[in-house]
Amino acid sequence: MKILTLNFLTCARKLCKSSNTAFPLHPQDAELEIVEQDMNVEFLRNILPRLMWEELSGVVGELGLPALPPTVPTLESLTEKKLKAAENDPTGMNVVEVEVPSQVALDLHRLLLETCVKEGKLVCGSCGHEYQVREGIANFLLPGHLV
Amino acid sequence: MPLYLVRFVQMHESFRKAELEALAELAGVEIEFVSYQKDSPFCIVSLPSDAAACTIISRAIISHAIYELWGQGTDYPSLHTSVKETSSHLWAQYATTPFRFAIDSFQGHVPNAAQTKLIESFSYLSFRGPIRMRDAPLHLRIFEHYPFGSPTPSHLYLGRFLASSGRAAKTTYDLKQRHYISTTSMDAELALVTANMGLAAPGKLFYDPFMGTGGFPLACAHFGASVWGSDIDGRTLRGTAGVSSIQAKREYEAGKGIKRDVLGNFRQYGLLGNYLGGIVSDITNSPLRGCGAGGAGQGGKEQGAWLDGIVCDPPYGVREGLRVLGTREKLTDQERDTHADRYKEAAYIPPKRPYSFTALLADILAFASDTLVENGRLSMWMPTANDEDYDLAIPSHPSLQIVSVCVQPFSKWSRRLLTYRRLPRTEVTGNGEESMDAVKKNENGEEVYVRPRADDLNDFRRKYFQGFREGQQKDTQQTSSCPKPEESTQTI
Numbered sequence: 001m002k003i004l005t006l007n008f009l010t011c012a013r014k015l016c017k018s019s020n021t022a023f024p025l026h027p028q029d030a031e032l033e034i035v036e037q038d039m040n041v042e043f044l045r046n047i048l049p050r051l052m053w054e055e056l057s058g059v060v061g062e063l064g065l066p067a068l069p070p071t072v073p074t075l076e077s078l079t080e081k082k083l084k085a086a087e088n089d090p091t092g093m094n095v096v097e098v099e100v101p102s103q104v105a106l107d108l109h110r111l112l113l114e115t116c117v118k119e120g121k122l123v124c125g126s127c128g129h130e131y132q133v134r135e136g137i138a139n140f141l142l143p144g145h146l147v
Numbered sequence: 148m149p150l151y152l153v154r155f156v157q158m159h160e161s162f163r164k165a166e167l168e169a170l171a172e173l174a175g176v177e178i179e180f181v182s183y184q185k186d187s188p189f190c191i192v193s194l195p196s197d198a199a200a201c202t203i204i205s206r207a208i209i210s211h212a213i214y215e216l217w218g219q220g221t222d223y224p225s226l227h228t229s230v231k232e233t234s235s236h237l238w239a240q241y242a243t244t245p246f247r248f249a250i251d252s253f254q255g256h257v258p259n260a261a262q263t264k265l266i267e268s269f270s271y272l273s274f275r276g277p278i279r280m281r282d283a284p285l286h287l288r289i290f291e292h293y294p295f296g297s298p299t300p301s302h303l304y305l306g307r308f309l310a311s312s313g314r315a316a317k318t319t320y321d322l323k324q325r326h327y328i329s330t331t332s333m334d335a336e337l338a339l340v341t342a343n344m345g346l347a348a349p350g351k352l353f354y355d356p357f358m359g360t361g362g363f364p365l366a367c368a369h370f371g372a373s374v375w376g377s378d379i380d381g382r383t384l385r386g387t388a389g390v391s392s393i394q395a396k397r398e399y400e401a402g403k404g405i406k407r408d409v410l411g412n413f414r415q416y417g418l419l420g421n422y423l424g425g426i427v428s429d430i431t432n433s434p435l436r437g438c439g440a441g442g443a444g445q446g447g448k449e450q451g452a453w454l455d456g457i458v459c460d461p462p463y464g465v466r467e468g469l470r471v472l473g474t475r476e477k478l479t480d481q482e483r484d485t486h487a488d489r490y491k492e493a494a495y496i497p498p499k500r501p502y503s504f505t506a507l508l509a510d511i512l513a514f515a516s517d518t519l520v521e522n523g524r525l526s527m528w529m530p531t532a533n534d535e536d537y538d539l540a541i542p543s544h545p546s547l548q549i550v551s552v553c554v555q556p557f558s559k560w561s562r563r564l565l566t567y568r569r570l571p572r573t574e575v576t577g578n579g580e581e582s583m584d585a586v587k588k589n590e591n592g593e594e595v596y597v598r599p600r601a602d603d604l605n606d607f608r609r610k611y612f613q614g615f616r617e618g619q620q621k622d623t624q625q626t627s628s629c630p631k632p633e634e635s636t637q638t639i
Contacts (some may be wrong), residue, residue, distance in 0.1 A: 001424050001426070002424055004423065005423055005424055005426070006373060007436070008435060008436045008453065009434045009435065010434055010435070011424070011434065012365075012428060012432045012433065013432070014430075014432065014439060017439045024437060037419065037420050038420035039266055040349075040350070040373065040420060041357075042349050042350030043349075043350045043351075043352070043373050045350065046350040046351060046352065046455075047352060047373075049454075050352075050450075050452075050453040050520075052436075052450065056308065060473070075191075093436075107248050113423075113598045117271075128484070130491075131434075134148065134285035137381060137384055137424070137425060137427060138422065138425075138426045138427065139427040139428065140377075140426055140429075140434040140499040141427055141428065141429060141432075141472060142432055142472055142485070142497060143486050143487070143497050144473075144474055144478060144486035144490075144494065144497060144498045145483040145484075145487045145490075147432065147472045147474070147498075
């Protein structure tokens with residue numbers, strides 16, 4: 001499961017919905033893996049304002065991953081303009097300006113979409129319930145006594 | 148605005164207009180239906196430009212193509228008059244272009260011998276370019292609509308081909324070619340239409356709370372959206388080589404079978420980059436951020452409103468059981484302790500109870516209201532009986548506005564594709580309705596368990612298994628089809 005989805009998940013218990021400590025869930029004994037994926041700047045741009053940045057930073061710290069910048073990157077910082085040789089030009093003399101993902105976007109993409117929790121558990125900070133993650137799929141079904 | 152002719156597919160009639168309207172909204176284009184008939188595959192719309200027409204049709208599934216309208220009439224003389232009146236200013240620019248002329252007859256036929264003559268009757272267009280049957284830059288088509296059983300057409304159109312629809316995706320995503328499906332997978336065509344109605348597009352985030360083998364997320368990913376979803380049954384997500392199916396896993400590890408799971412489906416269509424993953428969860432106890440908290444910030448600090456769209460086909464309780472987390476009867480203290488002691492064991496299966504279909508629909512709407520962004524869409528299927536007496540009401544929620552209702556009829560029941568729009572937070576008035584669940588609260592606020600059977604909770608399921616007939620009718624049928632007791636004794 002991708003680090004991005006961790007920012008959209010909280011404890012499944014109704015009692016924890018009003019708690020301030022149920023979000024985010026804390027990964028424990030997490031086995032991480034990198035799954036390469038195509039860069040999608042448009043998606044990053046759309047999703048960035050919907051992230052809860054402080055909580056994301058917390059989770060990143062708990063997983064021992066490189067720290068995030070203290071504030072949310074601006075949407076403009078996701079792309080940068082680069083000069084590139086024009087297509088169909090054998091001389092290589094003509095250049096065109098193209099928009100390419102910036103290092104900020106590449107880092108975010110690496111963290112949010114390519115870094116995955118393969119095995120481990122997610123723990124609620126409010127009730128302490130542990131949700132198992134197996135083969136990258138988290139199980140949020142509550143046992144009989146917690147429904 | 149110029150007029151265009153849309154060549155529809157003559158099926159799923161009630162979806163056709165709604166799909167084009169959704170695509171027009173997605174493209175930010177104004178569309179007006181000038182003439183549309185349910186029994187005709189030819190529809191005249193007005194659109195701002197050729198470019199807009201091409202954009203809209205490129206994603207349409209229940210259409211074939213769009214044409215620039217050059218004329219229309221009720222018979223050939225009136226068609227010719229109309230062509231001369233409306234399109235004569237267009238002819239000159241195509242004078243030497245390679246061209247093609249074709250005839251498209253609906254519910255009728257022009258014999259081969261008559262076709263050439265028919266095409267030649269348009270010789271006043273005076274095209275001098277070469278004839279090219281494949282990929283001609285100028286492709287004109289005569290459309291004939293014959294009323295059912297009539298030898299002569301009642302409506303005629305001439306159009307210049309602009310662009311084909313996105314209908315080829317129907318074949319690409321055909322269930323017969325998909326690696327991993329289940330008994331209730333939605334057919335590819337309607338799944339793609341659902342994604343269109345939900346306005347799936349590149350950069351958007353879509354979610355399916357009943358994903359099963361991932362048919363709807365796949366359709367949304369085809370249109371560029373990033374998708375994820377959940378299912379109460381983890382086995383469907385993990386697939387045959389998942390931990391739940393020991394035998395399949397062994398075969399797979401021994402190099403025999405192939406891994407069939409949701410991820411594999413995305414791999415098959417080259418859409419891995421759009422798949423964010425699946426989780427095992429239940430809609431009544433969903434772990435999604437902001438849901439159940441009444442939207443943004445009312446509960447804890449977590450914020451809702453982060454999904455662009457929700458597409459789903461919830462279980463109707465007929466082929467796929469309708470169950471949620473919980474127990475049929477209240478647990479005793481001893482049972483609770485047992486659950487608490489043993490839930491961490493690998494073989495532990497959380498208890499589930501039957502659930503009301505109406506309550507489930509209400510839960511989905513509340514879920515959508517909490518998680519959708521403003522103007523985000525919910526596209527959801529629901530079944531209903533054809534008979535008005537058993538008609539299930541279309542569920543409503545104060546913060547969701549119904550956009551379209553499309554019906555796919557079957558012989559005794561039908562299912563509807565309902566599309567809702569999340570209203571901006573400022574336009575919402577009133578609160579959600581009270582729970583229709585079987586677990587009710589009494590006057591003292593204690594939970595009362597009514598211990599219902601699946602049939603008591605689900606009107607649709609009950610009618611389905613009664614064959615949508617009154618009890619008496621069914622009884623007479625049964626007696627007539629069974630052999631009488633005396634006869635059966637004789638045969639023995």
